[in-house]
Amino acid sequence: MNTENFYVTTPIYYVNDKPHIGHAYTTVLADVLARYHRSLGDETFFLTGTDEHGQKVEKAAAARHLDPKAHCDEMVLRFQSLWERLGITNDRYIRTTEEFHKRVVRQILQELFDRGEIYKAEYTGWYCVGCERFFTEKDLVDGKCPDCGREVSAIVESNYFFRMSSYREWLIEYIETHPDFIQPSFRANETLGFLRKGLGDLCISRPKSRLSWGIELPFDPDYVCYVWFDALINYISGVGYLQDDAMFEKWWPASYHLIGKDILTTHSVYWPTMLKAIGLPMPKTIFAHGWWLTGSTKMSKSLGNVINPMDMVDRCGVDAFRYFLMAEMSPGNDANFTEESFVARYNSDLANDLGNLLSRVLKMTLRSTDGVIPPPGAPTADEEELNSEVSAAIDAMETSLAALKFDQGIAAAMNAVRAGNRYMEKTAPWTLAKKGETERLNTVLYTAANALRQISVLLYPVMPEKMAELRRALGYVGGELNDAKISDLRTRKSDLAGRKVVDTAGLFPRIDEKEKEKA
């Protein structure tokens, strides 16, 4: 089997407010991807963290009458405890206020300055505080920020600039010749469109008179570093750049930078040109997913329509929440999060289809074979049909993994679950038991249980706790509960026959609409 070193990142989130569902989505997506890669035997590194400098954070701290660092220390705990609650298996949590990161940023700045990649000039432009970005006159839409539509302020000052414009031709060619570099492909086209309009140099400093909460420039103590220039460097400082060569060699270039479409330009234009200037290889894929919307508007702090992930998790459990995020959004496109769609999907996929198949298998096995999963007899066309649905689900999950379309892999796994329920109805083990057709009954019980076993492996990265419980119900114990490797589905023989099932009352209890209203 070919294994690889797999390195996945999320954006590092601003600590100006508490985490919301958008943050939870990118982080769960990265976690599911990391878990799948581990289950394929790949050595995996998963980095997430927080972006703690800049005006946004400084303002948020001031509003709470706190020193920025004290504010960050407090906010970080909220992110970290949410990730723990959501079962996130990141290998490292990076904070841009950590000394090692600041050292790496300063070293890079100094080197680029020494090489003439960074120069000083007077700058006239427009600044959007909300987005922490500068714009030129032609970037503005109706005189407002082209990204968020808010008012911008005019600014004239001396600043330091990175010669980003000199990499424009190179970047256009790189994107054109590396179709996997920016995904989905329409986002690559968007970036090309942006580049073809022309590319200026990037202002990478802020005078301390205007902003003090940042990394001081090593060559001019009157300035701090622009927050995006500092933040993007986390992807290399977090894996040992300029600190641990062996570690850095092992993980860079990243396999995936997962981001939301709101930060495409910073990742697909600023970051590649910075890496090129530093002299490092490009990440393999920058993948921009869509937005979670409520109704047809983006969920956002300023619009006050944010769903709090903690509330959903308290009500429905971690795994149901993870499942919904992965099943409902086709990465790349936008998706809608409403309580109604959440409850409907939970009840139909998990409580009805999967829960039902498990409870049928458990009941029949407890009733007719004293709870022991029997060895199967010769398969008929019915068994072959179910097995081929499961096999199709394994194929689909592998394909969806490569294209980052977990919704499709999950849909195929759910098709296999539904095929399992049809199989139970068609073969009617309850009638076989009554008629004393033991061999046939054994085949049916085994085949249905074996389908569940394989489905538990396929869905394990999405719902690790519930799938471990499902495995416990099928008679797995101890370390076997979490030993759910997709690669084993092809290579290891089923070890199911002879195991004793355990009755698991309601793996996914139905969410009752009335209960919900009471809550």
Ligand code: ME8
């Ligand atoms: O941009 N739907 O941090 P941020 C889906 N610090 N995803 C969403 C979302 C929504 N409605 N809202 C936010 C920053 N996200 C910078 C990043 S990286 C070097 C620096 C997710 O706290 C999505 O991943 O504003 C988006 O890219 C990220 O949160 C922005 O988080």
